[in-house]
Amino acid sequence: MTDWTPELLLGLDERALVEYPILACRVHRQMLDPLLFLAERAACAGFILKVASSYRSFDRQLLIWNNKARGLRPVLNDTGEAIDINTLSARDKVFAILRWSALPGASRHHWGTDIDVYGSAHTDPEYQLQLTLAETQGDGPFAEFHRWLSDELAQGNSDFFRPYAQDRGGIAPEPWHLSYAPLATVFSRQLTQELLREQLEQTDLELKQVVLDNLDEIYSRFICVD
Incomplete structure (x- = not known):
């Protein structure tokens, strides 16, 4: 059973978080191993998975x-x-x-289950990340990584999903936003x-x-x- 508190849902309780300096992120402790596995899969495909944003407090x-x-x-x-x-x-x-x-x-980043990611294998180290759709499409600097990520998620090789993959008239599409389903779906229902x-x-x-x-x-x- 997944433990939660109202404070955790609102971004006011950080007790479930762990810090992982290599990926420069703070995430829910139950999500760390799945995230490391995804990073290993990315490395095997020739990408360096990086986390642009993880836990965000209220x-x-x-x-x-x-x-x-x-x-x-x-x-x-x-x-x-x-x-x-x-x-x-x-x-x-x-x-x-x-x-x-x-x-x-109401941010999913409050839960420690959601991260913004990009792949940096073929990017100039001086490049300033923007997290825009243009970066993920066509000949954008992270397009190849996101094509790989789309295939990875479609094949069911991880428990992550894109909550903002499609424009439903609410939050704009964010292909870089990943959510760890086993936790996030529980927390979403409780909020x-x-x-x-x-x-x-x-x-x-x-x-x-x-x-x-x-x-x-x-x-x-x-x-x-x-």
Whole structure:
């Protein structure tokens, strides 16, 4: 049985995490061996799997959200280009931010089960990672790695999956985002709208009232992806 607490679901409990410096990541302890196995499979295929992002706390996600809402951090449109959020209504600001950034308390990165990955075998060491679709497609620097990863996942060689593989009108496609199914599917079911609302109500969140007024739609479009 997988143990969980409300604090773990919300990114407020780090006791289940372990740090793995070689991959520069912090993940749930039950996910480390499967991640190392995936990295070994990648190495056998000629790729060096790297982790761009792993565990992210509630406070870190809150900082990202608030900075975007205040115009201190770029907010992107569907094609990944920065937009001027000052031209948007408060509601449109919320949904524009949600397209690429999770609501604090609702990020899958809170659980230690989700990572953003890329393959670096054929990349200039000076290259600045952007995590854009262009990097994963065509002749993008990580396209070959992602083609291999797609085959690997399709063949069922790991318990990872891409929760944002397709555009369902919520979070934009993120082929680099992997989720460890045996844990993440359990945690996803436990993260209720009521639990999230209770946390947000006591949080200094920019655009909070707009978020709370639209939480039903936000929950169904951006959080319930499994």
